Amino acid sequence: MRVGIGYDVHRLVENQKLVLGGVQIPYAKGLLGHSDADVLTHAVCDAILGAAGLGDIGVHFPDTDEAYADVNSLKLLKHVKTLVERDYSFLNVDSTIIAQRPKLAVYIPKMRQQLASTLSVPVDRINVKATTSEGLGFIGKEKAIAAQAIVSLDARH
Numbered sequence: 001m002r003v004g005i006g007y008d009v010h011r012l013v014e015n016q017k018l019v020l021g022g023v024q025i026p027y028a029k030g031l032l033g034h035s036d037a038d039v040l041t042h043a044v045c046d047a048i049l050g051a052a053g054l055g056d057i058g059v060h061f062p063d064t065d066e067a068y069a070d071v072n073s074l075k076l077l078k079h080v081k082t083l084v085e086r087d088y089s090f091l092n093v094d095s096t097i098i099a100q101r102p103k104l105a106v107y108i109p110k111m112r113q114q115l116a117s118t119l120s121v122p123v124d125r126i127n128v129k130a131t132t133s134e135g136l137g138f139i140g141k142e143k144a145i146a147a148q149a150i151v152s153l154d155a156r157h
């Protein structure tokens with residue numbers, strides 16, 4: 001068995017859409033990035049790449065590459081899956097979104113569904129949690145949203 005961790009943070013700004021775990025969330029602000037800036041999906045990608053010893057998301061999808069401009073990050077996750085699935089199967093993913101606002105609880109079931117279907121695993125293998133940062137620091141001041149993920153993979157041979 002192998003495990004990997006992922007962490008990502010994106011700046012929260014006006015006039016951007018907010019996409020977390022492949023789910024577009026209605027909110028006055030959104031995340032700034034080269035892709036759709038889906039921090040949760042990026043953290044999951046990095047955790048998978050980490051578990052497989054394949055570097056990080058920046059190596060595979062450089063933000064200098066126009067092919068990834070505004071891309072739906074679930075596409076990146078699908079690509080990451082293809083890199084590891086010959087050698088590994090997915091045991092589970094756990095993750096935490098750290099956001100002061102908006103409230104995310106009602107969107108979490110849909111995020112789990114999106115991540116699970118992208119990775120072709122049952123939804124009970126994907127967990128998504130959300131917490132605030134108690135008003136402290138750059139997340140608490142609503143300047144950014146961050147996400148952490150941990151993934152375990154089972155080696156096929």
Ligand code: MG
Pocket residue numbers: 008009010033037038039042
């Ligand atoms: Mg990112």
